[in-house]
Amino acid sequence: MGEHFPTTGTHLERYARVLPAVEINSSFYRPHRPGTYARWRDSVPETFRFAVKVPKVITHELRLRDAREPLERFLGEAGHLEAKLGCLLVQLPPSLQHERETARAFFQSLRERTAVDVVCEPRHRTWFTDEARQVLDCTPAGATRQGLEKARAWPRDTSPSSAARTLGSGQKVLAEDTVPFAVWCAARHLDSFEEALWCTVAGFGDRDTTCAMAGGIVALSAGRSSIPAKWLSAREPLRRRV
Structure with missing residues (x-):
């Protein structure tokens, strides 16, 4: 890099x-x-x-x-x-x-x-x-709210890359460029943590941020059991901050 x-x-x-x-x-x-x-x-x-x-x-x-x-x-x-x-x-x-x-x-x-x-x-x-x-x-109302309104109306049967071009996928690292797309991906797969994240990844952009948002929403909706066991076992330990 x-x-x-x-x-x-x-x-x-x-x-x-x-x-x-x-x-x-x-x-x-x-x-x-x-x-x-x-x-x-x-x-x-x-x-x-x-x-x-x-x-x-x-x-x-x-x-x-x-x-x-x-x-x-x-x-x-x-x-x-x-x-x-x-x-x-x-x-x-x-x-x-x-x-x-x-x-x-x-x-x-x-x-x-x-x-x-x-x-x-x-x-x-x-x-x-x-x-x-x-x-x-x-x-x-603000830019993020406007983006969420677009996400609400955006068809869920379109491709993630198409949604990302309209809603933004984090390349600007701003709220209005990450939140709408992450919410759209989560809403599309509220019962599947894995599908939600693959959908979010397909939008490219700042995938760390958008996947964290989408994953958090779906995990709360579908529960811990929706996360693949192999993903849970591969988690990296987080060092405790003082």
Whole structure:
């Protein structure tokens, strides 16, 4: 892969000359100074975009409750990316069940403080209900919502490559370019984890991201038993982060 990247500049500068976007995952574990975000902003082209992960203190420790102070602090820091802040990723812990009022209050508070696109990654099956969708539907329309509307109407008997050309398959590494296609693939094979992932892979693009999304949805819908035994046995151990 090295031959595809320039040899001069920082890692980010070299990366940004080839790829159009990146996720800042470290913000989940620790805060970054405004100056750090500003330096990253000034290191990339105007069209480059950052997806920034919401801190775990908000999602995993406070579990979306009473999070005003850390949320405002985080938004104040990440806001120094300015127009290059593409979206915020709210990844919820697998044990966090959907509670209507908690979810409504948090996402309303988030929307009041920023107009940036928000991507929510719930991992407990209670979030995949009509009631939960109604809460998330309170978020104003944006590019990701428009993509999901296209995905809802896109025929399920068409090829994944055709769907990917219209819905996007992650080449831009943005929410609107990954979520609609991943949801379309999952909806097409809600009872088969393996078929859902092969469908997603056929769209090419950022397959790590889209397969993680589609696989998570189908696993919650069809259960662990839908995952092939040989895939489960081939899992790589995850090192515990401190």
